[in-house]
Structure formats: structure tokens, C-alpha cells
Amino acid sequence: MSIWSEETQVRAKEIISRYPEKRSAVMPLLYLAMAEDGYLTDEGMEEVALWVGITPAQVRSVASFYTMYKREKTGRYLVSCCTSISCMLLGGDDILHAVEDESGVPHGETDDEGLLSVEHVECIGACGGAPAVQVNYELIEGVTSEKARDLVNWLRSARPEVVNTDEMQELFGGVRSFDWAVSEVDGAIGPYPAFQPLGTVGTEVGE
Amino acid sequence: MSAALIVTRRMIDHPADSHRIDVYEDTGGYVQARRAVGMTRDELVDTVKASGLLGRGGAAFSAGLKWSFLAPARPAYLVINADESEPGTFKDRQLLERDPHQMVEGIIITAIANEVHHAFIYIRGEYPKSARRVQAAVDEAYACGYLGSGIFGSDHDLEVTIHLGGGAYICGEETALINSLEGKRGEPRLKPPYFPAAKGLYMLPTIVNNVETVSNLPHILDMGAEEYGKVAHETDTGTFLFSVSGHVNGPGNYELAHGITWRELIYEVAGGIRDDRKLKAWIPGGASAPWFVPAQHLDLEITKEATEGAGSMLGSGAVIVMDETTCTVRAAERLVRFFAHESCGQCTPCREGTTWMEMILRRIEEGQGREVDLDLLLDVSDGISIGLAWPPKMTTICPLGPSAVSPVIALRDYFRDEVMEHVRLGRCPLGTAARGASNSETDIDRPEVLAVETRRERGSGGRPPGEGSPA
The missing domain is CATH 3.10.20.600 (Ubiquitin-like (UB roll))
Structure with a gap:
């Protein structure tokens, strides 16, 4: 008996079918497990182990290698501030401190309500639009300290169901690495990447 | 200054919708993939060799030569390295989001040239928007019969799987990427024997190509190897x-x-x-x-x-x-911190060395540096990359560890005075003391840490003891 919903089980089967060997599906299945529980629980890792036919310890060894598999309770909005070289040169540290200060959440931690997690991250490939921040891996480029504070307050008050990169860029962003072209209505629904095979893409209401 | 635009031409001409298949096909897209279906492996490999195309992922190795090394065993696999994470790099993100079909066409050409029937696109986890754009393009190509069974009405089948990374820079190293794709920790493999062309994904012959590299392929076939080779400075073609x-x-x-x-x-x-x-x-x-x-x-x-x-x-x-307001110690610390964070931990010189380097650099930046610290830093660096030569002499499985030494070499060669000024003043002379976050949990003030360092100093011999030398 799987602990996963019917829908997640269907997705798991589909994902496994896309690889010549089922162990290759460990990484996408770990994201499925995160989407089920909000973060990666021990039970989630045990379930992944059953699906791909390896031991829970092997699954844990994979999960612990990668930074995006959050094995502790993570907020509904994961705010990741880049402090790598190009962002640092243009004030990335100040952005991180503004987010920490405004939210009251130090990097690496989550607020009591389970709404916001704050982390500092290494390069997220937005160096031409530094300093950059991601919310649930949806990007905002050219952020200022003031806008970063606004972002925290917006997340707390608006509590968007779907975190949309174009909307956030419009509200809180500035210089971009390149022209993003057409805007999209899709976005993230939790602290994991929004990608359709994982079933983690949300569409903004009213669009 | 840009006489010839090749891979960014379409996105500049069609700023709103260069990622859509109708725009792509209206501007000559998929013509070359269709042509490639009728070409032999030798013709395609020779064309790419003759074009002089160098890999765009960082190593700048001849793409055609890489293909020609592919061992004869089958099945063989193609893996597109879209795990772009070298700090400062954001070019592949633009190619993935603004012209994904160009890459898909390059994948088809590569697959035909190398008798590959399953390609993987490994996109870094922090690029979900790129992954969504590429997935949409792949879906469109499947719907048109350009991917799937019998592509372009031929007897060549080609499946494409998009794989999302988990936030590990090291997976950009091709053998680490392969381990990751096999559902393992992204630890690089020893070369030899694990050259991907011979023993790659599932120990089968595998080609790993960068996004920008394959995005050039439709243009090489379109222009012809000779014309493409003319867009060049001497041997750096394209x-x-x-x-x-x-x-x-x-x-x-x-x-x-x-x-x-x-x-x-x-x-x-x-x-x-x-x-x-x-x-x-x-x-x-x-x-x-x-x-x-x-x-x-x-x-x-x-x-x-x-x-x-x-x-x-x-x-x-x-x-x-970096302009004149930059503290080079701080910049070096930030770069080394990256490598310390991203070290996979297999090789001791890299795992331990980068962590020590980060701590020493932060100590200097925060005004707690000692006279001997630059030499200590160089000594630790020497343990990762013997002789501090370029290209580095390897003590590790992959080049990540030796890469961490590059900023330290810069401090030694160009900014020694600035480092010593930090030590003399007991603070950053540029007034930008690193207030940034640290990946390392270690407190640099802990006495046992100093004791370990001084043991190292004594062990390495010949160097004057630092202020922290044991009584």
C-alpha cells in the first residue's frame, strides 16, 4: 500500500517509465515526495525506496547530497537569496540581511507559522541581473533591499497560491540578465521546482 | 562588434515568441534535422569535425572528435548538460528559455550522427522555468513527429527525457552528471576508466554535450562546415x-x-x-x-x-x-566558499583544503588574520594543486578542488599588499568586511582550530611560526 495519493502514484509510474532503469527516477520521485508532504520526510524517502527498488538508506544518501531536497520542515514560501560572487559584488549580502531583518527569520530557518523559509544560496545563474532572489525557485532579478522587504511583506499578506516569476519580477525586480520575452501564468505551488511531470505547476487564478 | 549572430539571431529578430515551434519553423527550423536523417554517421561527424566546433561547456574540446570517440557498443546515450552553475554563467538559461527548439534540433542531429535513440536533458533544479520551456518545446516536437518513433518518417526512433537536478554544481562535471542521472550521489568518476564515450550512463557509450554546443549544430549544417569555420578567429571557430x-x-x-x-x-x-x-x-x-x-x-x-x-x-x-571598490580578499573568500560548499567530498585535498581556505580567508577579511596567513593559504592550496601551476596538477578526481585555488593565486600575484593591509590594520581597508552568510559552521575563533593550523605549519617545515604557535 502506497502512502501516496492516487494521482502521485500515476505520476510516479509515468516518471519511472521514462528511464531505462528505474533507479534513475530517484531524483524526480524525491520531488514528488516533497510535494506530497511539503518537505522530504523519512516516510517519503522510504516510499521512494520501495518504488525504485533500493534501500531507504540509499535513498537518504542521494537526498542528502543535493541542497534542494529539504529534509526539514520548510515554509510554504522558500526565499533563496544569492550571495555568490556576482550578486555579492552588487549587494547580495544586503538583500539577504534585508530579508532576514524584515521577516525575522535567519537564513537556514523557518518561521513559527511555517510560512517563510529563508536561505542563502550559491549562484543561481542570474548574474546579469544581480542581485537575484528566488521564491520557490521562481526568479526575481535586480532586487534592491527595499524591494526585498516589500517582497517579504507581500508574501505574508497576499499569500499567493501560485508563485509567479513574471508577477514578482514586475513588483520587486529591476535589471534582468536578458529579455524574458512573453510572460507566463504558470508558477510554483510549494518549496520545490514547478515542473509539469512532477505535477508541481500551478496556474494563476483568473487567467 | 557582433558581425555574425548565430545562436541568438532568432531571439533578437523575434523578441516575443522565438521559443514557439511555428516561429522556429518559419525561420528555417528543423530543416537541417530533416536533412540529417538522410545523412550517414561519417558525413555528420566529418562535417562537425571540419567546422572546428569546440565544446561550449568549459573544456573547449573538439565536439566532432568527442563524437568520433564513441565506442561501438549499443545502446548509446546522449546527455545534454544543462546543469549550468559555474558562478557568473547564465548563457544556457537564455538559450533554453528563448530558443529551446534550436537545442532540440541539435539533439536530433547529434542523435542521428551517433546512432542514439534516447537523449536526456539534465537541467539544473534552480531553472524550473527553463525546464518548463524545454518541456513545451519537446512536447511540440513529439506532436509533429520530430521526436518519438520514426522521426521525420524515417526508421530512426528518438526519445527525450528531461531530468531536473537537485542543486549540486558538481553535477556539471560529466561523470558526476551521469551518476546523478543513474539516481546516485553526484560524485565524479575516475577517468580512466570511466570516459563517458566508452563507459558512461549505465556503463554504456554516452555523449555529454553542452546546450550551446548542440545549439550550434543546425547552423553548421545550414552554413556548411567551411562557411561556419570562417566565422572565426584562427582556430576558435564560430x-x-x-x-x-x-x-x-x-x-x-x-x-x-x-x-x-x-x-x-x-x-x-x-x-x-x-x-x-x-x-x-x-x-x-x-x-x-x-x-x-x-x-x-x-x-x-x-x-x-x-x-x-x-x-x-x-x-x-x-x-x-570587479571595480576599484572591490575587496579582493572578500571576493576570493566568496569564490572559495562556493567550491567548499560544492565539493562532493570524495577527495581529501578538495574536501578539507577548500574548507580550510574558506576559513583562513574569512579570518583575514574579518580582521583576525596573521602575518603567516597568506603563506598558510598558499600551502593549503599547494596541497590541492601541486605547484600552483596552470593548468593545475591534479590531486583529485575532478577539477573542482584545483579551481578553488585560482582566486588565491590572484591574491598572491596581484593583491599581496591588500592582503597584508588587512592583517596590519586588523580590518578590511576597503570598509566592506564580509558580513555575508557563511556555509561553514566552524567558528574561526575556536582555539582547537588554531592548534590544528599550527600543527600543519610545523609539519610543512621551514616556515616561520605564526602568532598562534603553541607555547
Whole structure:
């Protein structure tokens, strides 16, 4: 008996079918497990182990290698501030401190309500639009300290169901690495990447 | 200055919708993939070899030669490395989001040339938007019969699977990427014997190509190897995407042929230094590359040979520009912190060395440095990359560890006085003491840490003991 919903089980089967060997599906299945529980629980890792036919310890060894598999309770909005070289040169540290200060959440931690997690991250490939921040891996480029504070307050008050990169860029962003072209209505629904095979893409209401 | 745009032409001509299949096909898209279906492996490999196409992921190895090494066993696999994570690099993100079909067409051509029936696109986890755009393009290509069984009505089948990474820089190293794709920790494999062309994914022959590399393929077939080869500076054929970031007025991706000077790239193409400040240093090829400084390198031509001759590399094409307000100790600390965080932990020199280097650099930046610290830093660096030569002598399975040494070499060669000023003043002379977050949990003030360092100093011999030497 799987602990996963019917829908997640269907997705798991589909994902496994896309690889010549089922162990290759460990990484996408770990994201499925995160989407089920909000973060990666021990039970989630045990379930992944059953699906791909390896031991829970092997699954844990994979999960612990990668930074995006959050094995502790993570907020509904994961705010990741880049402090790598190009962002640092243009004030990335100040952005991180503004987010920490405004939210009251130090990097690496989550607020009591389970709404916001704050982390500092290494390069997220937005160096031409530094300093950059991601919310649930949806990007905002050219952020200022003031806008970063606004972002925290917006997340707390608006509590968007779907975190949309174009909307956030419009509200809180500035210089971009390149022209993003057409805007999209899709976005993230939790602290994991929004990608359709994982079933983690949300569409903004009213669009 | 950009005489010929190749891979960014379509996105400039069609700013709103270059990622859609109808626009792609209206502008000559998929014509070359259709042609390639009727060509032999030899014809395709020879064309790519003749074009002189170099891999765009960082190692700049001949793409055609890489293909020709593919062992005869089948099935063989193609893996597209879209795990772009070298600090300073954001070129592949633009190609993935703005012209994904160009890459898909390159995948089809590569698959036909190498008798591959299953390709994987490994996209870094922090690029979900890129993954969504690529998935949409792949879905469109499947619907048109350009992917799937019997592509373009031929008997060639080609499946494409998009795989999302988990946030590990090291997975950009091709053997680590393969381990990751097999559902394992992203730890690099030993070469030999695990050259992907012979023993790659599932121990079968595998080609790993970068996004920009395969995005050039439709154009090579379209222009012909000879014409493509003319867009060149001597042996560096085709155009290269430069990701320019840092203290310039015009950061961004620029598609250029090699041969202009650094002065032209920084002051003309990228619009010069912000607020007309002075240029202090720049990193010519991503975080791993040794730095350049204006007094020595500004009028150097940007070519593979000239850059390597001057002791650095063009790497992933990331140019990180630092103006006179930059504290080079802080910049070095930030770069080394990256490598310490991203070290996979297999090899002791890298795992331990990068962590020590980060701690020593932070201590200097925070005003707690000692006279001997630069030498100590060089000693630890020497343990990772013997002789501090370029290209580095390897003590590790992959080049990540030796890459961490590059900023330290810059401090030794160009900014020794600035380092010593930190020590003398007991603070950062530029007033930008690193207040940033640290990846390392270790407290640099802990007495046992100093004791370990002094043991190292004694062990290495011949160097004067530091202030922290044991009583």
C-alpha cells in the first residue's frame, strides 16, 4: 500500500517509465515526495525506496547530497537569496540581511507559522541581473533591499497560491540578465521546482 | 562588434515568441534535422569535425572528435548538460528559455550522427522555468513527429527525457552528471576508466554535450562546415556566448567571435565600468579561472590560445568584472566558499583544503588574520594543486578542488599588499568586511582550530611560526 495519493502514484509510474532503469527516477520521485508532504520526510524517502527498488538508506544518501531536497520542515514560501560572487559584488549580502531583518527569520530557518523559509544560496545563474532572489525557485532579478522587504511583506499578506516569476519580477525586480520575452501564468505551488511531470505547476487564478 | 549572430539571431529578430515551434519553423527550423536523417554517421561527424566546433561547456574540446570517440557498443546515450552553475554563467538559461527548439534540433542531429535513440536533458533544479520551456518545446516536437518513433518518417526512433537536478554544481562535471542521472550521489568518476564515450550512463557509450554546443549544430549544417569555420578567429571557430556580470554598465550575454580585446569587451561591448570607476580585476572564464588585471591583460586578445598563454582560461564564457571598490580578499573568500560548499567530498585535498581556505580567508577579511596567513593559504592550496601551476596538477578526481585555488593565486600575484593591509590594520581597508552568510559552521575563533593550523605549519617545515604557535 502506497502512502501516496492516487494521482502521485500515476505520476510516479509515468516518471519511472521514462528511464531505462528505474533507479534513475530517484531524483524526480524525491520531488514528488516533497510535494506530497511539503518537505522530504523519512516516510517519503522510504516510499521512494520501495518504488525504485533500493534501500531507504540509499535513498537518504542521494537526498542528502543535493541542497534542494529539504529534509526539514520548510515554509510554504522558500526565499533563496544569492550571495555568490556576482550578486555579492552588487549587494547580495544586503538583500539577504534585508530579508532576514524584515521577516525575522535567519537564513537556514523557518518561521513559527511555517510560512517563510529563508536561505542563502550559491549562484543561481542570474548574474546579469544581480542581485537575484528566488521564491520557490521562481526568479526575481535586480532586487534592491527595499524591494526585498516589500517582497517579504507581500508574501505574508497576499499569500499567493501560485508563485509567479513574471508577477514578482514586475513588483520587486529591476535589471534582468536578458529579455524574458512573453510572460507566463504558470508558477510554483510549494518549496520545490514547478515542473509539469512532477505535477508541481500551478496556474494563476483568473487567467 | 557582433558581425555574425548565430545562436541568438532568432531571439533578437523575434523578441516575443522565438521559443514557439511555428516561429522556429518559419525561420528555417528543423530543416537541417530533416536533412540529417538522410545523412550517414561519417558525413555528420566529418562535417562537425571540419567546422572546428569546440565544446561550449568549459573544456573547449573538439565536439566532432568527442563524437568520433564513441565506442561501438549499443545502446548509446546522449546527455545534454544543462546543469549550468559555474558562478557568473547564465548563457544556457537564455538559450533554453528563448530558443529551446534550436537545442532540440541539435539533439536530433547529434542523435542521428551517433546512432542514439534516447537523449536526456539534465537541467539544473534552480531553472524550473527553463525546464518548463524545454518541456513545451519537446512536447511540440513529439506532436509533429520530430521526436518519438520514426522521426521525420524515417526508421530512426528518438526519445527525450528531461531530468531536473537537485542543486549540486558538481553535477556539471560529466561523470558526476551521469551518476546523478543513474539516481546516485553526484560524485565524479575516475577517468580512466570511466570516459563517458566508452563507459558512461549505465556503463554504456554516452555523449555529454553542452546546450550551446548542440545549439550550434543546425547552423553548421545550414552554413556548411567551411562557411561556419570562417566565422572565426584562427582556430576558435564560430561564435561564443560571453556572460558579462559584476561592475559593468551593461551586464548580459553577448554573442561574439573571438579576437577582440578584453578592453573592447569590457569598455565597449559591456558599456564600461559603473560610475566611471577604475577597473581592478576580472575573471575571464567563470569562477574556476585565474583572474586577469588591467596592467597586464587589458589589451590581450580574447582567444583560447592567448588566454591560456596568460595562465587562465575562457572556460564557460563568464566574465566577472570587479571595480576599484572591490575587496579582493572578500571576493576570493566568496569564490572559495562556493567550491567548499560544492565539493562532493570524495577527495581529501578538495574536501578539507577548500574548507580550510574558506576559513583562513574569512579570518583575514574579518580582521583576525596573521602575518603567516597568506603563506598558510598558499600551502593549503599547494596541497590541492601541486605547484600552483596552470593548468593545475591534479590531486583529485575532478577539477573542482584545483579551481578553488585560482582566486588565491590572484591574491598572491596581484593583491599581496591588500592582503597584508588587512592583517596590519586588523580590518578590511576597503570598509566592506564580509558580513555575508557563511556555509561553514566552524567558528574561526575556536582555539582547537588554531592548534590544528599550527600543527600543519610545523609539519610543512621551514616556515616561520605564526602568532598562534603553541607555547
